[in-house]
Amino acid sequence: MAAVLRGKHALITGASGGIGAAIARRFAAEGATVSLAGRHTARLAEVLTTLPDSGTKHRSFQADVARYDEVNDLVSQAVVSKMRISTEIGNGRLTSPSRAGRRGPP
Numbered sequence: 001m002a003a004v005l006r007g008k009h010a011l012i013t014g015a016s017g018g019i020g021a022a023i024a025r026r027f028a029a030e031g032a033t034v035s036l037a038g039r040h041t042a043r044l045a046e047v048l049t050t051l052p053d054s055g056t057k058h059r060s061f062q063a064d065v066a067r068y069d070e071v072n073d074l075v076s077q078a079v080v081s082k083m084r085i086s087t088e089i090g091n092g093r094l095t096s097p098s099r100a101g102r103r104g105p106p
Helices: 017-027 041-049 070-079
Strands: 009-015 031-039 057-063 087-090
Touching: 009 017, 017 031, 017 041, 031 041, 041 057, 057 070
Parallel strands: 009 031, 009 087, 031 057
Antiparallel strands: none
């Protein structure tokens, strides 16, 4: 498989399972460095182990994209770690009936 994404860095939200995890695996297989974000830390760790070079270049962050403060923390962590993000895949669920009131800035 050609490494068409070599040298690129993707931030993928909703990456702890399903479509987000599949996107992360595909991007990593194509040579990208991936940063996973999702609500479930243990599941993110499992996804990391399925990625090529899992111990060296990929990382994960616990973040619920429906919560402004957690998105803000995710961006702050990206800045502090000097990530050069080439693309962001917004796969996280933004609302649900029980969470709708917690969106937006405080």
